[in-house]
Amino acid sequence: MLLEKKNKKTYLNLYKKLLLIRIVEEKIVSEYSKNLMRCPVHLSIGQEACAVGVCGALSLSDKVFSTHRCHAHYIAKEGNIYKMIAEIYGKEDGCCNGRGGSMHLFDKTKNFISSIPIVSSGIPLSVGSSLNDKLNNKKSITCSFFGDGSLEEGVFHESLNFASINNLKNLFVCENNLFSVYTDIKLRQPNRSFKKLAEAHKVDYYEMDGSNAIEIYLKVLKLKKLIIKRSKPLLLVLNTFRYREHCGPNIDDHLGYRKNSYIKSWLKKDPINITFKNLLKNQIIDESKNDILIENIKKNINSIFLKAEKAKLPKSKDVKKFVYQN
Amino acid sequence: MLLEKKNKKTYLNLYKKLLLIRIVEEKIVSEYSKNLMRCPVHLSIGQEACAVGVCGALSLSDKVFSTHRCHAHYIAKEGNIYKMIAEIYGKEDGCCNGRGGSMHLFDKTKNFISSIPIVSSGIPLSVGSSLNDKLNNKKSITCSFFGDGSLEEGVFHESLNFASINNLKNLFVCENNLFSVYTDIKLRQPNRSFKKLAEAHKVDYYEMDGSNAIEIYLKVLKLKKLIIKRSKPLLLVLNTFRYREHCGPNIDDHLGYRKNSYIKSWLKKDPINITFKNLLKNQIIDESKNDILIENIKKNINSIFLKAEKAKLPKSKDVKKFVYQN
Amino acid sequence: MKRIITYAQAVNESLIQSSKKDKNIIFFGEGIDDPTSFFGTTKDLGKYISSNRLIEMPLSENAITGIAVGSAIMGKKPILSFHRVEFALLAMEQIINNAAKASYISNGLHKVPLIIRLIIGRGWGQGPEHSQSLETIFSSIPGLKVLVPTFPNDAKGMMNAAIKDNNPIVIIEHRYCHFIKENVPKNYFINDIKSPKKIINGRSITIVSYSYMTLEAIEAAEELKKLNIHVELFDLRVLNPLNIESIQKSVTKTRRLLIIDLGFKKFGIGSEISSQIYEKQFSKMISPISRLGMPDHPVPSSRGYLKNLYPNSVKIIIEVCRIFNISNNKSKEIINKITNLKSKEPIDVPFSKFKGPF
Amino acid sequence: MKRIITYAQAVNESLIQSSKKDKNIIFFGEGIDDPTSFFGTTKDLGKYISSNRLIEMPLSENAITGIAVGSAIMGKKPILSFHRVEFALLAMEQIINNAAKASYISNGLHKVPLIIRLIIGRGWGQGPEHSQSLETIFSSIPGLKVLVPTFPNDAKGMMNAAIKDNNPIVIIEHRYCHFIKENVPKNYFINDIKSPKKIINGRSITIVSYSYMTLEAIEAAEELKKLNIHVELFDLRVLNPLNIESIQKSVTKTRRLLIIDLGFKKFGIGSEISSQIYEKQFSKMISPISRLGMPDHPVPSSRGYLKNLYPNSVKIIIEVCRIFNISNNKSKEIINKITNLKSKEPIDVPFSKFKGPF
Numbered sequence A, B: 001m002l003l004e005k006k007n008k009k010t011y012l013n014l015y016k017k018l019l020l021i022r023i024v025e026e027k028i029v030s031e032y033s034k035n036l037m038r039c040p041v042h043l044s045i046g047q048e049a050c051a052v053g054v055c056g057a058l059s060l061s062d063k064v065f066s067t068h069r070c071h072a073h074y075i076a077k078e079g080n081i082y083k084m085i086a087e088i089y090g091k092e093d094g095c096c097n098g099r100g101g102s103m104h105l106f107d108k109t110k111n112f113i114s115s116i117p118i119v120s121s122g123i124p125l126s127v128g129s130s131l132n133d134k135l136n137n138k139k140s141i142t143c144s145f146f147g148d149g150s151l152e153e154g155v156f157h158e159s160l161n162f163a164s165i166n167n168l169k170n171l172f173v174c175e176n177n178l179f180s181v182y183t184d185i186k187l188r189q190p191n192r193s194f195k196k197l198a199e200a201h202k203v204d205y206y207e208m209d210g211s212n213a214i215e216i217y218l219k220v221l222k223l224k225k226l227i228i229k230r231s232k233p234l235l236l237v238l239n240t241f242r243y244r245e246h247c248g249p250n251i252d253d254h255l256g257y258r259k260n261s262y263i264k265s266w267l268k269k270d271p272i273n274i275t276f277k278n279l280l281k282n283q284i285i286d287e288s289k290n291d292i293l294i295e296n297i298k299k300n301i302n303s304i305f306l307k308a309e310k311a312k313l314p315k316s317k318d319v320k321k322f323v324y325q326n
Numbered sequence C, D: 001m002k003r004i005i006t007y008a009q010a011v012n013e014s015l016i017q018s019s020k021k022d023k024n025i026i027f028f029g030e031g032i033d034d035p036t037s038f039f040g041t042t043k044d045l046g047k048y049i050s051s052n053r054l055i056e057m058p059l060s061e062n063a064i065t066g067i068a069v070g071s072a073i074m075g076k077k078p079i080l081s082f083h084r085v086e087f088a089l090l091a092m093e094q095i096i097n098n099a100a101k102a103s104y105i106s107n108g109l110h111k112v113p114l115i116i117r118l119i120i121g122r123g124w125g126q127g128p129e130h131s132q133s134l135e136t137i138f139s140s141i142p143g144l145k146v147l148v149p150t151f152p153n154d155a156k157g158m159m160n161a162a163i164k165d166n167n168p169i170v171i172i173e174h175r176y177c178h179f180i181k182e183n184v185p186k187n188y189f190i191n192d193i194k195s196p197k198k199i200i201n202g203r204s205i206t207i208v209s210y211s212y213m214t215l216e217a218i219e220a221a222e223e224l225k226k227l228n229i230h231v232e233l234f235d236l237r238v239l240n241p242l243n244i245e246s247i248q249k250s251v252t253k254t255r256r257l258l259i260i261d262l263g264f265k266k267f268g269i270g271s272e273i274s275s276q277i278y279e280k281q282f283s284k285m286i287s288p289i290s291r292l293g294m295p296d297h298p299v300p301s302s303r304g305y306l307k308n309l310y311p312n313s314v315k316i317i318i319e320v321c322r323i324f325n326i327s328n329n330k331s332k333e334i335i336n337k338i339t340n341l342k343s344k345e346p347i348d349v350p351f352s353k354f355k356g357p358f
């Protein structure tokens, strides 16, 4: 892939974000067994390019909604990492002050509005956001991420129908990792192109491999323009692969629910690797710079984890606050 | 339309059913203002051919589910008419012993299983029925009727998805009268072929005009075979027209929510008329026989109404029965 | 100057006045702009506000509720109307998880200024799936406010207050209440949405009721005077958060309490109020707290079944007489009179001439 | 011979034995056949029954519930499992309208022999949308039965009974209960699903609790003996239809009552029981009925917030001491002891070594 030199910095930034997500999540993996992060974690390792490519193409004013598997999206939309880690540690400094745990990440200052752990439940919220933009004559778009499982929920269809008839600027991003927990999509959906789902609601459609962040980024730049120009929602399916168990830090492939050949073929396409090689080939990075980059990120992340680990737990007396707004 | 003479009796029967439905419903119209049928009524006048054509092609062992607008389906599946009218009068002899009113008609002896007045809520029930048939290795199919509004409910999609992956023998019949109450489908759904909805779930599809009962009957005979042979669900859309207000006995076109030209074009295609002319042309019926037929049905229906009107109201002491089964 | 309007008109007036004031108010409904305009309550909105603020709702109750929640989080004030409580059952996940908890989970950073109007069907054979009120379900969810205005003045004033509030609010309107008439100021005004309202002063017994049941209670209270029983009647108005301070105070005086649920008696609002009163004033009570409410089964369509089903003024009188140990002899007259009166009205309409829509 | 198994194993045994007996039993679940097999409760089913009776459920909770209702009406006995109560919120319309009312509306001609298993999450930072129990919501619907087995023996015996029953039954299983161990007969047996069970005889005070709260109540009862307070403890077992006869009887003796809700105290099961007891035995009570339960807000994820959140044995002891006016001096010792004991266990797991799945 030939990369334009003038956008060097952008590409490098995408790569940095990929690294950042991977390093944060691998740190979660290595720390999790200490039992100090006492909440479920749904890691995005293997799926980083989707988050990075898509969010890279968004502006600050574009809104993002996510799901139970929200770490990568949060980081890619530049959510505050300390607040994220503190949240996972259940600390007062967390983005939800420890109220949500890993499945409820949000950072309003970055327009990363909400992560909702009930499958598909965040999708209509994202349509509400784009409805407001329409009513307020705003150019920005709203992006919601979700998994292949979401496609089975009725509310997904209802939301697309509404976005379609109201000409809303929604980018619906499905990260298709073929599985809902341990269950193969073959057992959950008929064998048809996802395009048919979009067509059912007269929603635009695009599908691509979810491993190459730069490719995704370049595509989404265009798709975003299309969404704004046509003032129509679009469904983007990114085919991807989850490295670790559905929930938790471990690799669970010994359970045999995914075929070995399938696993192997995906491991060859590691999103970090792909983008690294790409940059290397285009002389945007070299090995030694890369080592330094990784080292720096790791240092930074380690200190964030340390700080979060040491931060205070929320006070139990605060537990009754904000049930209602004044 | 050329009709095969050997099926004369069948065609005549279809016509009789059309008449029966129309006469019953017009009798409801004329009696309703007496305020003795004290429940909402959703009349099918204008849409009779859908019910008659589809149910005509079903066997007794095929199951049917319906909606708030269930009169025609109930009669077409040979539900007991006295029990229907008694139900609408709120009488003890009603098919629900007066518990349901006009929106809950059912006749188990005819495998007319249930009418559910919450939009789309009966669709998954019908999928449960076909699931049982599959588990029990039964050849019969399950048909569910619903309106164009149903297509907007998430549960419609969820149900089609499930029926599709499980290869269930469901005939999903959408009677598309273009309106949900006063609201045009244009304000509720994007302008795309309904076929796209079926394709989204890899469900077979057929669409046709809903005015000609014999045409529908012949088509559904074939579709039913297809469903059984392929062991796959099918969505059939029948385009049709409701003569009267959404709920109640009146004509409400003075309100102007439907275009005059639209109304006129449909009134030209009256389903009773079409079939009558068809039979006339094929010499299966003549004017005088027709008059006698109508006269007889009317007499019969009048006496049914009279009996229902005179029947007893349910006893209030029975109101607590059957909350639970023993 | 008196200006007598119906409850439905009062709601309508609130919606028009509020939405003229606040450009962030938007409306969602199935047939939001149609000729029946939610029983007249959304009538003519389109004349006063721009049509893009009237958002037609496809038959997608779950998504639309979620869309309204999202819109509220992002700064609008959506007002969502359902023709029947039952249709909202499709949206319980959005209501209970997203609407009710967004403020809490975000530690107050998100707010959901959303109104969900639920209309309770009754009469004309609505049947089991068009006549449920289910108010306990909504009231049991922390984070939701639940309002049940009874009278036109409150229909307007509480709606206005709810619209200014920053929380998700379920407003339950009884179809029969839509026809109540009352003097309602024309100008914009706000009523409290925090507490019950004492509507009759009395010393003999405290009665708590809400929504349509308050009308029946008033009728009963009138008659009971003849037996020298002076009811202190509270219109509850707010089911969640439940605030029973004034009721407590009243009970300290009357030492007797009857609560009338609009919905099921079992697991009803009355059971919570009764429990709370006892917790605080057990020793004050001179007779057990009574509850009336819907029996433990669905409401069938036929009027044949309805004879003794809904609580009404007759039942209230009978219950109060039981509490006061009043002999049949003494109470017979007024019970007969009012039973007679009631029996002349059809059992299944809000008033004799009622013809729908339902 | 004793055979100690866990609650999860007991459920599993019931499902296997019942489905071998009755060919009409079918199973629906998301990942019905996956390696975690609903926390072990559906483990190995595929070894005993044909695989087409294990029906994989796409992420379509509403439709699948409706499909199960349809299948039940047409003669099967579906058993539907949800990993969390919250997921069933998507299916409330099917549960409340179709499952609960089909028998009633059809005047008994339809039956819906359906089991809906709902598992309550707790611990390990589940957070506000994975830890609700919401049992009042289900219990308030006539036509549904609601069971809350606490112990392995009941987990098996009540499940077997539920499976033989001809009504839609919601079975609420608490994740913490899944780990309780008990002697459970290997053979097929049926336990009553009509009434509470007295599990401790006593004379001083009646305590009613259910599901996981019963464990806490047992712990409290043990300690209270040391203060010469003899608790009569009932495990409620069945929330709907609510049958409190035996509790009434007990209260006639103890004249004191404490009810512990698993879910919210407000609008909880306790408020209904309290109201009913007072209605029948007002004059018997020598002190006000007490209720414990979850506070009026969501359950946050962080253990920092949990310190005083869930009712537990300590709170029960404190409340009982309050009821008996026991001086701090007297109660201090046992309260300290048990508080100490509790504080050594992590606050957010069922037992120290617990590692999930959650």
Ligand SMILES: Cc1ncc(C[n+]2csc(CCOP(=O)(O)OP(=O)(O)O)c2C)c(N)n1
Pocket (backbone or CB within 6 Å): A068, A069, A117, A118, A119, A120, A146, A147, A148, A149, A150, A177, A179, A180, A181, A246, D030, D059, D061, D083, D087, D090
């Ligand atoms: C409505 C609902 N049903 C079930 C669950 C349990 N659950 C959590 S994540 C998940 C898998 C979802 O799969 P997918 O949408 O493909 O996302 P992925 O985990 O693969 O990223 C499930 C079933 C849930 N949270 N919400």
Ligand SMILES: Cc1ncc(C[n+]2csc(CCOP(=O)(O)OP(=O)(O)O)c2C)c(N)n1
Pocket (backbone or CB within 6 Å): B068, B069, B117, B118, B119, B120, B146, B147, B148, B149, B150, B177, B179, B180, B181, B246, C030, C059, C061, C083, C087, C090
């Ligand atoms: C879930 C739900 N939402 C709303 C309603 C109110 N309602 C009853 S019938 C109807 C119109 C449905 O339109 P359609 O499905 O096209 O059927 P038609 O009346 O045209 O036959 C509506 C909105 C309902 N019964 N259920």
Ligand SMILES: [Mg+2]
Pocket (backbone or CB within 6 Å): A147, A148, A149, A175, A176, A177, A178, A179, A180, A181
């Ligand atoms: Mg997936």
Ligand SMILES: [Mg+2]
Pocket (backbone or CB within 6 Å): B147, B148, B149, B175, B176, B177, B178, B179, B180, B181
């Ligand atoms: Mg229609």
